């Protein structure tokens with residue numbers, strides 16, 4: 001990634017509205033304490049402007065905005081207000097506690113909204129805007145004016161009203177795509193035309209605020225920057241009205257990653273993005289989709305063998321940014337049915353295993369077979385699989401196949417094929433339950449005196465497709481032998497665990513025979 005010279009004219013001001021527009025979507029209401037936590041995080045992260053709420057909404061919102069303002073460190077704290085004297089005054093009252101406060105006043109400028117919603121003529125909207133901006137400027141130096149439904153407004157009218165509000169003292173002019181209607185090229189052109197046509201446009205910072213109704217909020221925001229905007233309004237995880245706002249983490253990383261082509265920059269500490277996403281998700285109880293850019297749990301995860309191999313050789317083959325840049329320790333190589341040997345060996349090495357070529361090939365084949373049956377392969381699954389592989393290579397008695405008939409109409413019946421020291425044997429047996437039938441089958445195939453002392457089952461991982469891990473302890477001639485085995489099928493795991501313990505007894509007996517013969 002090439003870094004360009006950072007000049008002030010290319011700096012993009014990051015305006016976060018998680019606590020205002022983000023909180024506006026159904027179900028996202030945050031408590032006072034949660035808002036303070038989110039605001040502190042945003043401030044620490046280097047967010048330039050935090051829109052902390054809409055103070056006229058309720059006493060609670062007023063108090064949250066005031067407290068966030070009181071505790072603010074470096075960020076400007078903004079509050080929203082309608083173009084209404086009571087809103088402006090209440091907002092100014094709340095944000096004045098900040099080192100740097102901002103009153104953000106909004107009024108709709110599209111023909112539809114002015115006529116239907118506000119029941120005002122364009123001239124009335126213009127006069128009200130000018131009066132409200134002036135009223136705000138009497139109380140505070142930093143005033144933002146927003147043209148709600150800006151992208152569906154008439155350009156001639158927008159030019160007139162923007163010129164007037166800047167004259168009245170607006171320091172930031174925001175042109176929202178309130179209903180997520182625009183497309184990138186159109187928005188670039190729209191912003192460019194407006195900025196070029198407004199004679200005093202150099203006296204204010206132009207801002208974009210995009211909604212995601214057509215899934216283009218981030219693309220449109222970037223297009224707005226190309227058109228001349230230098231403030232972007234966005235939210236953590238992209239939460240907000242309806243389909244949400246442009247996601248802060250996506251905007252910030254897009255600006256950073258693409259500075260090979262674009263000169264823009266921002267001053268966000270990107271290593272805090274992952275944490276911010278988690279905090280906001282916890283505060284709102286809104287889960288983050290797995291494939292969400294930047295902060296989704298799959299954003300830096302690779303399951304396919306070809307990709308994993310590439311990433312192991314050089315991460316930049318499949319990663320356009322390093323996970324450390326967004327506050328993750330590393331990318332993750334997830335084992336699954338699409339994985340290849342490079343990733344499998346890498347995982348084994350990470351877990352401290354070193355297998356010979358044959359053992360490795362066997363373990364890999366079994367991992368693939370497991371992945372065909374089980375959705376997620378966890379480290380514990382690999383551990384169980386490899387431990388078993390290593391033990392099995394010494395076994396005299398090996399399970400070849402097992403079929404069990406179980407159900408309400410007993411008795412349960414098991415049919416088992418064993419490889420006993422190279423000889424294939426088959427037998428069937430009934431039992432009081434399927435596990436009993438399995439164990440009876442083993443007793444018929446390999447008659448022995450050992451007594452079952454312990455039988456325990458637990459799930460290695462979560463879910464109905466989890467591997468069952470079975471422990472079996474057999475006692476024989478005063479010695480206890482325990483073995484464990486794992487398989488998604490509990491009965492197969494039971495048979496393997498029993499045979500594992502039995503193998504230990506057989507091997508012990510053989511060792512004892514050799515020792516006695518040597519002694520006599």
Ligand SMILES: CC(=O)SCCNC(=O)CCNC(=O)[C@H](O)C(C)(C)COP(=O)(O)OP(=O)(O)OC[C@H]1O[C@@H](n2cnc3c(N)ncnc32)[C@H](O)[C@@H]1OP(=O)(O)O
Nearest residue numbers: 024054056057058082083084106107108117118148178241
């Ligand atoms: C695009 C956006 O995201 S804008 C922000 C949207 N956010 C919110 O609405 C959340 C907070 N809102 C609230 O708590 C309430 O709506 C309040 C306190 C602002 C107002 O509540 P109420 O006085 O009961 O009015 P209500 O919400 O029902 O209707 C809105 C009124 O404001 C008017 N209005 C709407 N936008 C504006 C505006 N920007 N400037 C001035 N008046 C406006 C409407 O025309 C309507 O007026 P009317 O009563 O004369 O018809």
Ligand SMILES: CC(C)C(=O)C(=O)O
Nearest residue numbers: 106146148149176178
């Ligand atoms: C208040 C304004 C900026 C808004 O949220 C919108 O128009 O979407």
Ligand SMILES: [Mn+2]
Nearest residue numbers: 021178209241
């Ligand atoms: Mn909005």
